[in-house]
Amino acid sequence: MEDVRPRKVTRDTPIDDIDRRLLRALSEDARLSNSALAKRVGIAASTCHFRVRRLIDRGVIRGFRLDIAPEALGYGIQAIVAVRLQPTARGQIPRYAAGLVKLPGVLNVYFVAGVDDFQVHVAAASTEDLRNFVEGLSKTREVASTETSLIFEHTVGSAGIV
Known part of the structure; x- marks a missing residue:
C-alpha cells in the first residue's frame, strides 16, 4: 500500500x-x-x-491500497473484536492502537466512542487461532474486556462518498 x-x-x-x-x-x-x-x-x-x-x-x-482476500491466504475466519481498556490505561490509547495494527491478522483498527475503546477487524486461519488472538489481547494489563463477533460475510460499499 x-x-x-x-x-x-x-x-x-x-x-x-x-x-x-x-x-x-x-x-x-x-x-x-x-x-x-x-x-x-x-x-x-x-x-x-x-x-x-x-x-x-x-x-x-x-x-x-491492494485489497487481498484473506481466505485466499488461508485466513477463512474474520471477526470484530471489541476491546475495552482499563480506566487507568486511558493515557496509553495512542501507544496501544499503534501496537494493535502491528499484530498478525489485524486488518483494521477503529478507535470508537461508546462502551468499547476499539473495534479490531481480524482474520484468522481457524477458531483456535482466533481464540489465541483474543486471549493474547485479554492478557495485556491495559485490557479490561473483549467481546468477539464473527463475520459471516463482508460487503464493501460501492456508492462511496463522492
Missing part, C-alpha cells in the same frame, strides 16, 4: 466538480493510468496529473 497522507484535511479544503469526478473514477478503479483517468473525466492529461497530485498533497487522497 502506498500511504500518501501528508497532512490532515480540514472542512475548508475546497473540492470542485472536476475533483469529485476524479475521485469517483479513482474510487471505481484506482489503477487507471493518468491518460485514461483524464479521458474519463474529460480534462487534459497534464491537468489531471496536477489535480491528482494536489488532492494527494492536500490529504484528500490518503492512499492507494
